[in-house]
Amino acid sequence: MTAGSPSVLRIGAVGAGRMGAQHIENMMNTRFVEVAAICTPMEHELEWSKKTAPDAKLYKDYDDLLKDKNVDAVWLSSPTALHKEQVFKALEAGKHVFCEKPLAMDPKDAWEVYHKAEEYPNLKVACGFPRRFAPAFLEAAKRIRNGELGEIISIKNTCSDMYNPSEEFSKYIKVSGGIFLDMNIHCIDASLYLLSQEKEKKPVRAYATGSTKVYPHFADYGDVDNAYGLVDFDDGTIVSVFGSRDNQHGHQTSVEIYGSKANLTLHADPRSLAVDVHDKNGSRLVNAKDQMALFSQAYADEVAAFRDWVLKGGETPYNLKDAAKAVSIGQALQHSVRNHIPVTIESD
Numbered sequence: 001m002t003a004g005s006p007s008v009l010r011i012g013a014v015g016a017g018r019m020g021a022q023h024i025e026n027m028m029n030t031r032f033v034e035v036a037a038i039c040t041p042m043e044h045e046l047e048w049s050k051k052t053a054p055d056a057k058l059y060k061d062y063d064d065l066l067k068d069k070n071v072d073a074v075w076l077s078s079p080t081a082l083h084k085e086q087v088f089k090a091l092e093a094g095k096h097v098f099c100e101k102p103l104a105m106d107p108k109d110a111w112e113v114y115h116k117a118e119e120y121p122n123l124k125v126a127c128g129f130p131r132r133f134a135p136a137f138l139e140a141a142k143r144i145r146n147g148e149l150g151e152i153i154s155i156k157n158t159c160s161d162m163y164n165p166s167e168e169f170s171k172y173i174k175v176s177g178g179i180f181l182d183m184n185i186h187c188i189d190a191s192l193y194l195l196s197q198e199k200e201k202k203p204v205r206a207y208a209t210g211s212t213k214v215y216p217h218f219a220d221y222g223d224v225d226n227a228y229g230l231v232d233f234d235d236g237t238i239v240s241v242f243g244s245r246d247n248q249h250g251h252q253t254s255v256e257i258y259g260s261k262a263n264l265t266l267h268a269d270p271r272s273l274a275v276d277v278h279d280k281n282g283s284r285l286v287n288a289k290d291q292m293a294l295f296s297q298a299y300a301d302e303v304a305a306f307r308d309w310v311l312k313g314g315e316t317p318y319n320l321k322d323a324a325k326a327v328s329i330g331q332a333l334q335h336s337v338r339n340h341i342p343v344t345i346e347s348d
Helices: 018-028 043-052 062-066 080-092 107-118 135-145 167-175 185-196 216-221 296-312 320-339
Strands: 009-014 033-039 057-059 073-076 096-100 125-128 152-162 203-211 226-233 238-247 252-259 263-268 276-279 282-285
Touching (some): 009 018, 009 296, 018 296, 033 062, 033 296, 057 062, 062 080, 080 096, 080 107, 107 320, 125 296, 125 320, 135 252, 135 263, 167 216, 185 226, 185 238, 185 252, 185 320, 203 320
Parallel strands (some): 033 057, 073 096, 096 125
Antiparallel strands (some): 152 252, 203 226, 226 238
């Protein structure tokens, strides 16, 4: 098969920073995917791109990339504030779109992206949430679809990131949008994915509380380092999320799903490698330092899933409406934790 045939997806990657670089490397290792172009205004990212994807055409300007007829789809790993405009432009240029989470910072913008995508039924628009492709979540979804759990009563999520005292991390937190929109949005989307296997449910109310015992300066950003959130849905289902920025041993995630017939517990193994160390200090695990390490295979699988969806069509775990809902829920929880009040969730 030759590049440019209907059986090869030619992607223009936008952004080659921490997330963008990981996605580009995954694309390079995915069959029938070609990294046709890379766009970034950052010189050090351009230098990295030359070495990593020597056959890719390099751009500094996004509009120039969109004019490239050898690009079928754009893969956006750009700042969240740019997502809406970049998705709109890509659709208008006839390109399929993969967009990193979150879809937007503001629910209004997220829903506008969703409705814009509806205007282009022949183009695919995906928002990246790797847990939708992780084996434990796929297995849970199958069991919910099969009715093994009965009616879903509640879902309990925990998500802990590794402690990071660096100045760079604090700079990131300042512009991240907050713990619920940045970190726990993965829990929120995963819950929406699992709930949708039963039926579509509408989130109606959010409550949240949090603290800044570990990073007191997060309060200056209107954020917290540990937080609990509750989300009510229109049928009485309850979803809870716990997020922590100060786990000492690495990233760890777990999900408990409670149904009228049975319960499921999903344990994301905190080891990035199946390695135990045994020495004079005793025995210990080799832990995943972050979500990218813990869900590394799922990040790779979402590239293949996007390729298949664009080239073959059919069903997909991607769900843009859920991505917009996740922004609505995340912002409502963030507003609640900042103001210590319950918040009505404004959906579409």
